[in-house]
Amino acid sequence: MAQIIASDIVKPSSPTPNSSKTHTLSCLDQASPPVYINLIFFHENHQSKQREEISQRLKQSLSETLTIFYPLAGRIKQNSFIDCNDAGAEFVEALIHTRLSQFAENPKIEELEHLVPAAFSSATDDPILSVKTSYFDCGGVAIAVCFPHKIGDISSFATFMNAWATAFRGEASGIIRASFDLAIRFPPLEMLVSGLRTGITEEKLVTRRLVFDKDKVERIRKLEASRSEVKDPSRVEAVSAFLWRSFIEAHKQCAGGVAWFPAAHMVSLRRRGAPQVADHALGNCFTFAAAVVSADEDGDGDMLVSRLRAGIRTVDEDYVEAISEEEFMRELLNGLGDVFTKENCVLRVGFRMGKTGYAWINVCDDQFFSLIQANFNTLLN
Structure with a gap:
């Protein structure tokens, strides 16, 4: 082409x-x-x-x-x-x-x-x-x-x-x-110094683009507020919880036997430390904030928004101060390694570019994605 x-x-x-x-x-x-x-x-x-x-x-x-x-x-x-x-x-x-x-x-x-x-x-x-x-x-x-x-x-x-x-x-x-x-x-x-492996394999995977317009996002936000103890979810929290719930339901139908359902948000550190890091500082200045629910406690997923919010709020000034310590970094990478295995991770929320445009990334096959789509339709109808 x-x-x-x-x-x-x-x-x-x-x-x-x-x-x-x-x-x-x-x-x-x-x-x-x-x-x-x-x-x-x-x-x-x-x-x-x-x-x-x-x-x-x-x-x-x-x-x-x-x-x-x-x-x-x-x-x-x-x-x-x-x-x-x-x-x-x-x-x-x-x-x-x-x-x-x-x-x-x-x-x-x-x-x-x-x-x-x-x-x-x-x-x-x-x-x-x-x-x-x-x-x-x-x-x-x-x-x-x-x-x-x-x-x-x-x-x-x-x-x-x-x-x-x-x-x-x-x-x-x-x-x-x-x-x-x-x-x-x-x-x-x-x-x-030796670097990290990507964890990317040669498996045949499927990629799909999901587009939520402004009205749909607002509908999702109201839906999540009605079922959550958090009554003022942000758009990111609401759509993340909505996607997370759909992945969880799809995993239950497709895989079965999954005990834990982690999700991870990419969180910028630039405004969370003291002093703050300027936007024009070249380099990586982010981490992943993880949240986990178990299959036993999931229920209707009414705690998903609060779990996501709590996970993000762990990234505070003390977190930023500690991240350059070797032991803290080792524990962080080990924990993320457990979260980001294909068998476990059901949602990875990526970056924001400009005023709009969020990227949600996950790895799955065609059968699993069909189940996710079915759950989207069920939740929005």
Whole structure:
């Protein structure tokens, strides 16, 4: 579907000073698995710009941005640091022989994969950052950016993308400078130098996109408030509990014999410590807050919202202070390892991007997903 027409390496417009050649990973970076965050940005070409002009401006502005975000042009070494050697980012261009409106109206995951850069291995000479720009027959453009979780969370990703967009508009002088000192706040740990396994297997799994509009979300929130001791659930708490309940019911019908049903929220640490961590600080600054119910106590699931809220509230100032301690980190990773096994985990709630747009992620097969859909319909009718 995608016809590759060019592949280049974009390097910073100015060399990185010798004093900044090494970027130390924090313990939170070290603890992040070697997986990538992929985001795709779709743009209609209202000004009928030529492909060559778009390509040149994207690469030039990316080069300017990499001068400021110089670790992204380096290479990760030994799960300990980034060699900021200005080796550059990958920039791939492709043609998509269809119209953007037809592609984006109701995209399928397997079709979106054609827009995303190829996944890298953990080799130390692989680029940290990869971009794939796809040009549609109508003139529309899709820009897919592949950003390694090893060096930053979604807040870091957003900071970089905002900076690149600013440079593209010709306003590079207005870019908010990122800071690269999270390793001072969360020092690296020797126990994490070897890195972590992803836990991803080669099993055949199914991916589905679930869309809840504003009215449906409000209906779910009222439903969860009526059955919970928490009478003011947030939208995230309400929809999370709704999904959790559906997964639990599906597990009971499909698997049977499951004794515990964990759920985990990704929680930002940037506002939960003292002092707070700035949004423009490049690096990982999040953890997972887990909540668990047993099959025996589940009942109608009227405690799900309160369990989720209690789990998130455990991530407080003391938690942030302790997370860089080796024993605390070891216990945290062991606990999350138990939660994130395929047999146990029924819900993993991901990140928020902007004012809306939450990602809920789970691993299941087709039969199990059909049961989940059936439970969605039952709960909403």
